[in-house]
Amino acid sequence: LNTDVGSPPVAAESSAPEPPAWLLPAITRFPRLGSEGAQRSTTETFDAHVATWGALSAWATPQSPESVTELVAEIAAAELTGRGGGHFPAARKWLAVLAAGPGGVVVANGAEGEPLSAKDAALLQTRPHLVLDGLQLAALATGAENAYIWLHAGRHAIVERRAAGLPGPSIELRTGPEHYLSGESSAVMQALSGGPALPAFRRVPGTVSGVQGRPTLLHNVETLARIAVIARGFGASCTQPRGGIPSSLVTVITGEGRTVTEVRPAASLSEVVTTHVPGVRNQAVLLGGYGGSWVPWATIASIAANEQSARAVGLSIGAGILAPLSDTSCGVSETARIVDYLADSSARQCGPCLFGLRYVADLINSLAAGNLSRSDRRNLTRYLSEISGRGGCHHPDGAIRLVNSMLTTFDDDVDSHLRKGRCRHGSPRPSIPVPGS
Ligand SMILES: Cc1cc2nc3c(=O)[nH]c(=O)nc-3n(C[C@H](O)[C@H](O)[C@H](O)COP(=O)(O)O)c2cc1C
Numbered sequence: 001l002n003t004d005v006g007s008p009p010v011a012a013e014s015s016a017p018e019p020p021a022w023l024l025p026a027i028t029r030f031p032r033l034g035s036e037g038a039q040r041s042t043t044e045t046f047d048a049h050v051a052t053w054g055a056l057s058a059w060a061t062p063q064s065p066e067s068v069t070e071l072v073a074e075i076a077a078a079e080l081t082g083r084g085g086g087h088f089p090a091a092r093k094w095l096a097v098l099a100a101g102p103g104g105v106v107v108a109n110g111a112e113g114e115p116l117s118a119k120d121a122a123l124l125q126t127r128p129h130l131v132l133d134g135l136q137l138a139a140l141a142t143g144a145e146n147a148y149i150w151l152h153a154g155r156h157a158i159v160e161r162r163a164a165g166l167p168g169p170s171i172e173l174r175t176g177p178e179h180y181l182s183g184e185s186s187a188v189m190q191a192l193s194g195g196p197a198l199p200a201f202r203r204v205p206g207t208v209s210g211v212q213g214r215p216t217l218l219h220n221v222e223t224l225a226r227i228a229v230i231a232r233g234f235g236a237s238c239t240q241p242r243g244g245i246p247s248s249l250v251t252v253i254t255g256e257g258r259t260v261t262e263v264r265p266a267a268s269l270s271e272v273v274t275t276h277v278p279g280v281r282n283q284a285v286l287l288g289g290y291g292g293s294w295v296p297w298a299t300i301a302s303i304a305a306n307e308q309s310a311r312a313v314g315l316s317i318g319a320g321i322l323a324p325l326s327d328t329s330c331g332v333s334e335t336a337r338i339v340d341y342l343a344d345s346s347a348r349q350c351g352p353c354l355f356g357l358r359y360v361a362d363l364i365n366s367l368a369a370g371n372l373s374r375s376d377r378r379n380l381t382r383y384l385s386e387i388s389g390r391g392g393c394h395h396p397d398g399a400i401r402l403v404n405s406m407l408t409t410f411d412d413d414v415d416s417h418l419r420k421g422r423c424r425h426g427s428p429r430p431s432i433p434v435p436g437s
């Protein structure tokens with residue numbers, strides 16, 4: 001069992017077998033980027049999954065409208081929010097799809113386009129059937145005709161389920177390109193409709209008109225796994241009694257690579273970081289990944305590992321990425337490399353993203369290099385506000401959030417870069433892993 005930050009799990013009241021204490025069976029380690037050389041974890045087979053989590057019949061066939069309503073009420077009571085990074089309330093998404101009627105599509109999003117994140121890979125590697133349970137349940141509950149899992153492996157698990165003759169549409173595995181944007185919901189829906197895996201402009205939400213114009217319930221794989229746990233009558237995470245705020249899968253960036261672990265909602269984020277990166281003096285943490293925010297170390301200590309706690313101080317835990325920055329690293333240079341990558345990742349479909357984001361990235365690189373003029377500084381402020389909220393899929397918003405948080409979190413260093421061309425850190429080695437840099 002995962003023995004990470006938190007007190008012993010509370011057993012759920014149920015006549016079904018007692019669930020494991022955690023969604024993730026063990027702490028899983030990945031290299032700094034990609035999955036080559038990643039630690040191989042044991043995959044729970046279908047038979048082992050049923051033995052561990054209980055038989056399917058009681059929960060996987062919500063035949064009556066009342067049982068579907070009851071399930072949605074349980075998801076709402078657990079305050080389950082989407083773990084793809086946006087934290088939209090899952091129950092509200094289900095209600096929108098149910099209102100649109102049957103004949104739709106359900107999708108498990110395992111793209112994990114954010115290079116720092118590895119939680120979805122860890123979950124799919126170790127407990128694919130819990131994700132597929134959630135997907136199958138979503139299909140049955142909404143009367144969907146098609147069920148897809150987007151990207152990543154899992155073929156063997158799907159074959160096992162076919163052999164078990166489970167109800168509902170059979171699950172199809174679809175893969176897309178390895179790209180930062182290939183997990184964005186409109187890109188997934190466009191690809192599953194036969195188009196390119198690129199963000200698409202939508203006037204109507206995907207819950208009403210998604211894959212091939214049909215109502216589409218698209219969830220991150222962690223969200224679906226948690227729904228599969230809720231449906232069995234346990235709490236939203238197996239670590240909590242019914243109705244409690246769920247635990248979270250997080251990816252901590254360490255000196256050696258990325259560690260995926262599961263943390264209780266009450267754990268402090270600084271405690272989570274120091275458990276996995278001990279003995280380092282940190283000045284800040286990049287919270288939520290490339291499109292997240294730099295948060296000063298003193299603030300991190302006051303945030304607990306749940307979205308509600310982060311929102312209370314105007315932040316988000318996003319897809320659960322925690323990338324600490326030591327006292328010896330330069331937050332300005334780190335931001336410059338990340339924004340460069342985000343600008344290069346644009347799908348080049350809208351002006352604010354294609355031109356505005358590239359311009360912002362160039363200005364931040366000038367700041368890091370110590371040659372940003374006073375008028376450039378004014379242009380930066382103007383551009384940050386002009387491209388905010390623009391762009392078809394709001395890709396630039398993540399980069400703007402990151403830059404704005406850099407300007408405040410590292411304000412002294414920004415000032416030094418402006419006045420002296422460099423800061424107290426000199427030319428430190430890059431710390432946060434970024435593809436191609
Ligand atoms: C630029 C961008 C990239 C995204 N990439 C992913 C991704 O790789 N995986 C994912 O699950 N969600 C990703 N999302 C969020 C999805 O658009 C979508 O909100 C999510 O998958 C819905 O599932 P949830 O409600 O369970 O979180 C991305 C969003 C944006 C704006």
Ligand code: SF4
Pocket residue numbers: 181199200345346347348349350351353354390391392393394395396
């Ligand atoms: S904001 Fe960028 S990535 Fe998103 S649709 Fe527009 S060009 Fe494409």
